[in-house]
Amino acid sequence: MSDPGIFREASNRRPTRYENVKIVTDSDLTMRRATDEDWPAIIAADARAFAFIHPLDDEAQADIRSKLRDSDVVVVYDESGSAGPVLAGVAMFYRMTLTLPGGVRTELPGLSWVSVAATHRRRGILRLMITELFEQWEREQSAFSILTASEATIYERFGYGPACFEEQVSIDLAKAELREPTPAYSPVHFADEQQIRDMVPDLHDRWASMSPGAIVRSRVWWNMIFADREMLREGRSALHYLIHPDGYASYRIHRDERSAVAEVSEFIAVTDQAHTDLWRVLLGLDLIPRITASMPVDDPLPMKLTNLRAPTVTAISDSMWLRILDVPAALEARTYSEDVDAVLEITDTFRDSGGRFAFTVRDGAATVSETEEPATVRMDISVLSSIYLGGYRATEFAAADRLWASDHTTLCELDQAFLTDRKPFSGTFF
Numbered sequence: 001m002s003d004p005g006i007f008r009e010a011s012n013r014r015p016t017r018y019e020n021v022k023i024v025t026d027s028d029l030t031m032r033r034a035t036d037e038d039w040p041a042i043i044a045a046d047a048r049a050f051a052f053i054h055p056l057d058d059e060a061q062a063d064i065r066s067k068l069r070d071s072d073v074v075v076v077y078d079e080s081g082s083a084g085p086v087l088a089g090v091a092m093f094y095r096m097t098l099t100l101p102g103g104v105r106t107e108l109p110g111l112s113w114v115s116v117a118a119t120h121r122r123r124g125i126l127r128l129m130i131t132e133l134f135e136q137w138e139r140e141q142s143a144f145s146i147l148t149a150s151e152a153t154i155y156e157r158f159g160y161g162p163a164c165f166e167e168q169v170s171i172d173l174a175k176a177e178l179r180e181p182t183p184a185y186s187p188v189h190f191a192d193e194q195q196i197r198d199m200v201p202d203l204h205d206r207w208a209s210m211s212p213g214a215i216v217r218s219r220v221w222w223n224m225i226f227a228d229r230e231m232l233r234e235g236r237s238a239l240h241y242l243i244h245p246d247g248y249a250s251y252r253i254h255r256d257e258r259s260a261v262a263e264v265s266e267f268i269a270v271t272d273q274a275h276t277d278l279w280r281v282l283l284g285l286d287l288i289p290r291i292t293a294s295m296p297v298d299d300p301l302p303m304k305l306t307n308l309r310a311p312t313v314t315a316i317s318d319s320m321w322l323r324i325l326d327v328p329a330a331l332e333a334r335t336y337s338e339d340v341d342a343v344l345e346i347t348d349t350f351r352d353s354g355g356r357f358a359f360t361v362r363d364g365a366a367t368v369s370e371t372e373e374p375a376t377v378r379m380d381i382s383v384l385s386s387i388y389l390g391g392y393r394a395t396e397f398a399a400a401d402r403l404w405a406s407d408h409t410t411l412c413e414l415d416q417a418f419l420t421d422r423k424p425f426s427g428t429f430f
């Protein structure tokens with residue numbers, strides 16, 4: 001069953017007690033929005049799909065549910081068995097806020113907790129659920145959608161492109177010394193619970209305002225982070241918070257029989273000085289030989305150290321994927337670094353967002369309109385989504401033969417236009 005078209009609106013044959021929800025069904029499968037009673041099955045299915053040792057406990061489940069509406073959760077049940085309906089698939093989205101280059105904040109759906117039972121894979125259930133959600137987002141006139149991907153091979157077919165990257169680094173503290181001499185006074189202190197609640201959300205918000213790709217956190221996200229549930233610690237310590245007037249860092253201690261590691265959970269610096277001051281404290285932690293952290297790919301820490309090799313990059317991950325749903329609205333929402341005149345031909349094989357667009361940038365602002373003029377640039381919607389926040393460059397996709405430009409000048413203008421002062425960094429896993 002790979003064609004969602006074989007589903008049809010529910011007939012009278014399948015009476016339902018769910019109101020205001022679209023129900024589609026074929027002989028075996030029924031898709032609808034979730035209700036309260038679906039959650040035990042959703043939690044059990046996601047534990048299997050994401051290979052958890054234990055399903056999420058009641059607190060973790062309540063945290064997730066506090067961040068979304070049941071009407072934003074799609075469930076697919078297989079009703080063919082004699083034992084009753086079996087949950088075959090689930091997909092949901094958070095209503096999130098993202099900072100675009102230039103500082104505009106946009107609201108957008110963040111697709112999450114997508115899973116299909118191992119017994120029902122490769123029958124088109126993921127495609128069915130995503131089609132259903134895209135139809136909703138298009139009705140709601142969302143210009144974008146984002147997600148964090150479990151695998152890199154799943155979402156390009158739906159027009160998503162990797163848009164933010166981060167480096168996992170391991171820092172050898174025996175080698176890590178800042179070039180800047182230690183000042184007599186440090187503005188960094190360990191915060192108590194009240195100080196954390198009072199200061200950290202504001203500091204994060206200041207950082208998110210100036211950071212392309214940053215996910216802005218609402219109060220419910222903070223409640224979950226501050227709760228620091230035992231289950232999510234996985235044997236590590238509670239979070240320690242270091243606070244600076246212009247930033248903060250949180251970390252956990254992970255200890256085995258031989259050694260201890262400080263795992264930086266978040267590092268948020270609004271100013272360069274805060275970045276230096278916070279790292280000075282972290283690098284000075286005694287009795288801990290190593291620190292691990294996830295950082296932006298252009299983080300200045302290695303350049304601030306006397307020994308460039310003290311941090312080792314152990315991995316680079318595609319931390320957030322973006323999908324442009326409305327090309328003109330998306331292109332006009334951000335600012336640009338270079339004037340451009342181009343005709344963009346965008347291919348979208350999954351939905352209808354593609355077409356040919358006259359794209360003009362003057363003094364940082366874009367105007368976009370549909371056109372019949374010949375294309376000067378061609379690319380897939382997933383490629384446009386990948387270069388949109390500045391995580392990838394147009395020239396990189398051109399070199400990979402995934403973006404075509406009529407001439408070198410057009411390519412260079414496009415490349416320069418999408419550049420951002422800093423690489424996008426989402427900062428929140430969801």
Ligand SMILES: CC(=O)SCCNC(=O)CCNC(=O)[C@H](O)C(C)(C)COP(=O)(O)OP(=O)(O)OC[C@H]1O[C@@H](n2cnc3c(N)ncnc32)[C@H](O)[C@@H]1OP(=O)(O)O
Pocket residue numbers: 002049050111112113114115116117120121122123124125126127128147148149150151153154157
């Ligand atoms: C945003 C997030 O939540 S990311 C988390 C995604 N979930 C997981 O990784 C949990 C474990 N995996 C699963 O639950 C399932 O295997 C899923 C959700 C990834 C796929 O569900 P399925 O119902 O099998 O996918 P479906 O049959 O609809 O496939 C749709 C298309 O994606 C392809 N596809 C599906 N899974 C994968 C994969 N893991 N790798 C590569 N391609 C894939 C299919 O081949 C199909 O291609 P086509 O339509 O272009 O021919």
